[in-house]
Amino acid sequence: MTANPDTIAALVLQHFDQLPAKRKPLVRDNGVHEWVPLSGIVAQGKDGKLTCLSLATGMKCLPHAKLPRAQGNVLHDWHAEVLAIRAFNRFVLDEARLLLSGGPSASSPFLRWRDESEMRVSSLASSSSSNGDSQERQHQERQQQMSEGSVGATTTGAPKWHAQPFAWRDDVALHMYCSEAPCGDASMELTMAAQDDASPWEIPASLLSPREEEALPLGPGSNASFSPSSSSSALSTAAAATAAAQVQTLGPLPGRAYFSRLGAVRLKPARADAPPTLSKSCSDKLAQAQCTSLLGSLASLLVCPSGAYLESVVLPRSQLSDTGCRRAFSGRDRGGRMAAVEPYSDRWQGGYRFREFEAKATDHEFKWSKRSVEARVGAEKGRLAASNLAVAWTGHGLEEATLGGTIQGRKAFDIKGASFASRRKLWALSLEIAGMLGLGMVQSREALMSKTYGEVKRSNLLQARRQVKQDVQAGALRGWAKNEGDDGFGL
Template identity: 45%
Template sequence: MEVLGDDIALTVLQKFDSLPTKAKPLNRGNGMKEWVPLSGIVASSKHGLTCLALATGMKCLPQNKISQAQGIVLHDWHAEILAIRSFNRFLLDECLNLATAPDTESSYLRFRNQDEISESHFQPFTLKADVSLHMYCSEAPCGDASMELTMAAQEDDRPWQAPVPATTKNEVESGPSTLQGRSYFSALGIVRRKPSRPDAPPTLSKSCSDKLSMAQATSLLSSLVSLLVSPTSLYLKSLTLPSSQHSPPACGRAFSASGRLSGLSDVTRDGGYAFRPFEIITTNHDFKFSRRQTLEEGEKLFASNVAASWISSRTSSTAQTEVLIGGFLQGRKKLDILGASRASRRSLWKLALQIATIVAVPKISGALSSSTYREVKASDLLGTRRRVKEEVRRKALQGWIVNVGDDEWIIDGAIRKNTQ
């Protein structure tokens, strides 16, 4: 069945319209209106199109705050990344339902048969064969896929003098580099870091273009969820953008096998991993809170500092909507465990361990029972995934500096105080 961009966009836009007011940008009054990017993950199946997760947001955690996050604070809540994290939470919720009620059927996941499981491809769950996954973004993903649009928006679009590319974390922190947001926009095809504003605190969080490029080799699964769900079918089939946000040269360069990812065509490994590029399709529908919204005379747009996450649920209640500021739940004190999003590292680890214990696969529950988050990520079971990521960084996304420092914590341990 052909899936159209307009249909995917409307599936996400209509779901967003149904969210409570608290999850939407504000009209501040006095001509001040907010805008925010929106992204969503849509499943196409025999049941039609269904939005499984969506998110808004446009900020990330400064690099000097990463060590304080302790699995509670999100590192990156740009809409695309938060939507993918929310989708991973949806998958774990489905796994838990299947594990605790074996007679319950999921429309999207199933248990794998014993003859499908091998030493290298060990996950107990997989996506159903009739399901394909699609993504909608209201803005061009930041980074390489949006550089032509960034250039066109400049009053002076003459290229800046490009610096020597940074090769180490210290070089990134000590001065400008080709990793810097939208700076040096004449340098194309490179890895860039958030944020785009030069006056914002520096981060090592890679652009959405780069993270979506990586996902074409590693799948949409986060590392913890990949211990339970086979990555084989968890790749995007398409990415839908508004027509005004689609630059064919930029998207072709950023995402396609004929662009900067050309060296990945042979990335195929045991465990269900492969290079599976998605198709770019467009829509004429626009998000009412985009930065292209119609303004009356005297009105001005301001970026919203609020992010929202919605995750599909069998109970479908408003409790499935979260509002976040600064990477944790609005209204909670910083580092309050109760302020952790359902899509946070801490929440995903806790739920993944619960599921692994129920399905009783010793090597999976053993990996997830490690003392610290760092030890979980270093598990032998994630070795193939790590090698795929290393290969992508070596062959296509050179300059990718790993963002580390939030891994020396345990699920239920006391919060470590950090005064840095």
């Protein structure tokens, strides 16, 4: 039985309340009260017991121009939803290390060992032998493939690698709590409702490619929005697929701009006066996670993704737009933009599939949400401000605060300021775990021993995951721009 959304929300709020005061929004010396979004990941065991695995606060991201300086040490996106998922990945890796450290008799309430019958390997991966010279030769060949950009190229229909040693337990469900509507498409109705003038904006030709400009003669009075029927009946399969394709005729849109343009991929930040980024909105990232699971590339080399999908996302009642969530996250049955990926889902390998979560309402409010702070101090301009601090916590006891993507008190971009959820720290931990696994998992270890982070991501072992992302971004999330510039560093 699915957990009560109020119970899920209360658990995350309780864990945040237990954090030290220094991790919470402040009242500044000038009397300005800070607010911040909160998100958390909760596991539900087969007995119904709930466990908070990670939580995070935050609402900013790294300007694209600064990515080359990050070198794996700086978070790119610390919106609460994204950071909570990264902290969840840290929890999963720490849980795998604990399971390995405990010996053959050890067990975990969240992870399990996979047996050989579950583990499939591609022809490239399975050709490895126990001969050291053969392993070294294959490693050199793979490195050459990486340098030539051909890693991941496999025969059409050939089995993709699927030999992770761990899996998320099938009887443990995952839920997410968010104190605010995810930025991007799921919150557009809320954005429009807050406008003094909700008239559609004209889409400038600069945001359209020549092909798109011909296909969509947008101008005053013309708004080619994705607009599911306001009735409760779902669109037909054909209509849903057509609508999902039509909404993605633009490139990614900036923040809340062109708010009447529905179904589109959007970029952070929401503020037009902030430095530009290529970080996608939380709505878009959560929509894609319905296909890739909550596991990132590094964790996916060690843990099968098939069980690590969200079952529900819990939002305060005031932040839940049923229309927006249906459009942003649903498939054909509910007339959402994800209908475009469903024809591909059945062919995905590696444990991947489209798994739609359910958006649910809670009556609990976060003490430091903008609404709660306004209720205490009033909505007068200048009395409220967004907190610059981002906080991350995991169920294994890790806790930290970051400013600008770097641990608070550390120099920006310094390796000593790398968050426990940073690319560098997650890669190092993944490599440590692969080393503990021994010769039986030589493929994962070789991939993680690559010279650069980019080479790890291009590993042949992640081909199934890349295929999923390619299908999602070519269909439902068309216009997705890669946020590149921080993958050339090594350990």
